[in-house]
Amino acid sequence: MASKFYIDNLAKHVGQTVTLQGWLYNLRSSGKIKFLLLRDGTGVCQGVMVKSVVGEEMFAKADQLTQESAFAMTGTVRAEQRAPGGFEMDVTNIEIISVAKEYPITPKEHGVEFLADRRHLWLRSSRQHAIMRVRHEIIRSIREFFAGRGFTLLDAPIFTPAACEGTSTLFETDYFDLGKAYLTQSGQLYGEAGAMALGKVYVFGPTFRAEKSKTRRHLTEFWMVEPEVAFNDLNDNMDLAEDFLEHIVSNVLKNRMPELKTLERNIQKLEAVKRPFPRITYDQAVEILQKNGVAFEWGNDLGATDETIISEQFDRPVFVHRYPSEVKAFYMKRDPQNPKVALAVDVLASEGYGEIIGGSQREDDYDVLLQRLKDHDLPQEAFDWYLDLRRFGSVPHSGFGLGIERTVSWICGLEHVRETIPFPRMIYRITP
């Protein structure tokens, strides 16, 4: 098979005659010259077709091309200052592969609902390309980070017999003769089993929440990466999260600058994401809120507006640790110094993007954990295997979960997480 040519590789083919295959992004024409913008997924290249060069027939052929028609364009590659990508093609021939019907997404503005209904087509636009590439870079960086530190990927099941945390509303389904099954809301408990087996593991997969949340930060189906490490305490956990976030952001800056430019992201704000990140206790967070005139009572969980106020005090992500144990999950270990607080930690992204990481040191004592299950009215049978992890060689261990879509949204500087995943699932949207 003959080698293919792609737009992101044109620099190596200046002066050569090549053929590009793709779709018509836009067409501008005068009486004797046409500018054909071809996109091939790697970029957009402008082809210049001159009537006196290609002849009457070929020149007229280009008139059949509607927006998003598929075609092949052959010509000589030339460096061109005026072209956005730096290169142009002097077209000698085009082959029409398929003529597109009237394309609904025009180069002008559209509303989000209109675009969401056509998400399968919306993905062709340059802004969505940029977001998908940044998402790809983030996920690639995550795998690279853990692989480089000796972690093993541990895939957790999607079908689970009961709630992991006992708080969220879960999607329910029938599971043959075994009764109800639920779509996972977290792979963490399985990650803990993995950490006891392999030391350092990470779970990476989709998670599901049936809560009727209608905000720019919520999806019903989203991706989460959850490292879990044996013998790590809360401070080790924060060290890991700090290294992790810095690694991700620096990789995006290093490898996806053109995409960030397309998204008009403020680069300085991302460049500020360097270790060390500030670490404040919940108590200190409450002080910040009270200083800013919020009537906040100790013991409540931080709300979305509270998180925004706190994150605005810093130029980089901030750790908030040692929350009141009442508002946190059953498996989080209480602070031996102060049993009223849990060894929990959240990371609030800068610029008001909210909670991107939630984690904790886990309760490793069998009797305490059993009591916590009872306190939360959780079915003990379903957690019997989890209690085994405390029966057989229990050790201190910690982990956290990072929401991929919120991270993409923050790094790209987006208004809404719906653009961060190819096909978002929200309470009132399951298509396309």
Add this chain to the structure above:
RNA sequence: UCCGCGGUAGCUCAAUGGCAGAGCAUGCGGCUGUUAACCGCAGGGUUGUAGGUUCGAGCCCUACCCGCGGAGCCA
């Protein structure tokens, strides 16, 4: 579930209670360097639904439907 905002041409939007419009898209014509190209012409409407007030309703009133994003909950 609660609070707020919205629904007018294919799309984005305008229209003191007084002839329903513009830009883009589409079609036709023009233009040899365009960058969301430009210029000219044309087609395109049950103003979310059902009632009500009024000489007259896109606009005011009532109910309903749909959507949006915020709260709660969370990543």
